Amino acid sequence: MATTITMPQLGESVTEGTVAQWLKRVGDPIEKYESFVEVSTDKVNAEVPSPATGILSRILVNEGETVATGTPIAVIEDVAAAGAPAPSATAPSIAEPAQMADARTPSEQIAAAIPTPAANGAARSAGPQTTTPSGAVISSASAHASPAVRKLAREHNLVIAEIRGTGQNGRVTADDVIAYAKQRGGAPAPAALGAMPYAGEAFHTTQQIGGAPAPVPHGAAAMYANPQFGQTIPLTPARKIIAERMVESKHTAPHAWSMVEVDVTNVWKWRSREKDGFQQQTGYSLTLLPFMLRAVSEAIRQHPLLNARWTPEGIHVNAEINLGIAIGLETNLVVPVIRNADHLSIKGLAIAAGELIEKARRNRLSVDDLQGGTFTVNNVGANGSVASAPIINGGQAGIVTMETVVRKPVVTKDDAIAIRSMMNVCLSLDHRVIDGLIASRFLNALKAGLEAMGPTGSL
């Protein structure tokens, strides 16, 4: 039996998609739910999970080509029909019909393949993993694991995707596998949330991101990741979109800029005090980002114009405070959104941000994750910056940055000199929507909010 796969509709109002990259070649075996092609639209890059197990027998659309949704893009041949050795895969235990003629839309299928915290345990068991004849458990996330990690995981009968990575960019190292095996030897499998493969370390979330290995870039993305002098790097769809949006924002929104210096000594102490317990309880690292998100949403509530959008008809003040978090990846930039951020506690914000960062790093963001932002927070301090002039995310009124926390001597209110942890917060604003006065009030509210946090409290 052959299965024809069509270009999925990645989001409402999306009518076409570009094959960014084939993750499999003709003749490669594919497990059901295993990502086999990366599709990009003007909204999102997504890896498409396979609806069937088999051999990729035909590729109908070349990389870089754009076709309408519903256009056939590939054919997957049933393993037995293809005459290839059967990988003796056991059917994934999922509570849904394992049939090709799925009534859901492709985007729903994609969404179903994206683990959410609530469905995490179930989603993982429904994920692209299978038991090989040797009894070893492998998964698609192990595709980029080093040979040593694969070997150790096989020996210990472990799923690499479940192991928290402490290597570069959250890579699962051989030591991680050994530590995990030891830990498993003594204790039962960790609870669903605790097993989330996210281990953001330190307070800057954009750099140290844990979990299974990030997808390895191919083609133009690989060239971008390893640029050579004298070379012209072809534009990936993501790069084109970034370029267009940056130019558009900078050309349409007159940017003004302001900065305040925030004393984060107390909030940092608070964070340090809670860090270990939080990690144990939730499986997430506690960084400075959720404290910042909390302070930003409070300041926006006091100054709703920061949550506004310029339209020719008037300045529309958005009803919800949806905070975008800028996440720098090796070859592009994504800004997933935490909806109704002002409804979440610091703990809730930490978990929401952790999930989005993990998804971003694994190229698993859905269209929904990227839509609806009303204001953006950019944690540039991860890269050592002390001041930056960010470009506003199109259609928003402003963007703030968190700069590097620097310990320095500060003159306190009572004229003493103390060593404090100071962080600059920079704001770019759309001067059509806001003037300096409001901007300063917002920044001061944000500063006051952060400085009032800690050194103790309830997350």
Add this chain to the structure above:
Amino acid sequence: MAVTTGTNVMNNVEAVRATLYEALKNDPRTLVMGEDVGPRGNVFLITKGFLDEFGPQRVLDTPLAEASIVGIAVGMAMEGLRPIAEIQFSDFIFPAFNQIVGEAAKTRYRSNGDFTCPLVIRTPYGGGVRGSLSHSISVEALFYHVPGLKIVAPSTPADMKGLLNAAIDDPDPVLYLEHKKTYRLIKGEVPDGHYTIPIGKAAVRKEGHQLTVVSYGLNVHQALEAANQLEADEALKVEVIDLRSIRPMDKQTILASVRKTRKLLIIHEDNKFGGIGAEISAMVAEEALFDLDAPIHRLCGPDVPPMGYALPLEEEFMISTERMKQRMREMVKF
């Protein structure tokens, strides 16, 4: 005659000098030959005074003709002498390429074992001494490809002696490489009396479990310094292996270490392309791929024709300890 013996602290030049002296003293078959080894006593004064003590039959000043230095030495070796030929700088070894590769390395095979060629060719190599393009190059990779030829590159005074003795004792030709920057830079204890260090045996200079660094010559000392600093400052445990013998290569020591640390960095001053590191990489990939937890890395000299004379050019060519630290750190954290 001012050649010290006994358990002494020596630098590398003194160790070579003392070893040659003892060889000439104790084995009448040995002789040294080369450009300026006679009255001049070698450009680094390694054979200073030898002519007076051992006479012109055993301390031969030769013309500036490398092909004939090695060619004559090959004949002497085949006839039962133990010539220790010197190429004044490895940069000048190429006229003797045929004699080394075509004659010395093939003698045993060609004569079906009737003749061997117990020849030692000593030559200073390497840069970092403002030697520019004709006093700086590394030649090991150019001879590495040749079966029948042994290549050693000791880094410490004790190894200088032990491996030079082993090379003299060896029944087949040995190319004995001395990094000239280590000559007076590196000092160490040298045991008394005659001893050998087996050719083909590497030394673990520092133990660690997070990364294996394989190097030889001058770079070993820098790698050790880098690894020690990383341990003191950042608690990183890097294992440093001194190859000592380039061919035959000590596979066992390298593989045992890589299987422990799962990561391999090879450092050599010689150009990267087709260098010693390429062979080690290939060997480890063939034998220990499934123990690797990171891509193998090579930190090597750039692929440019010569080392420049200008200091910035030379510094760019030589691998700094700082660059070693940086790469080690990256690999440990990978």
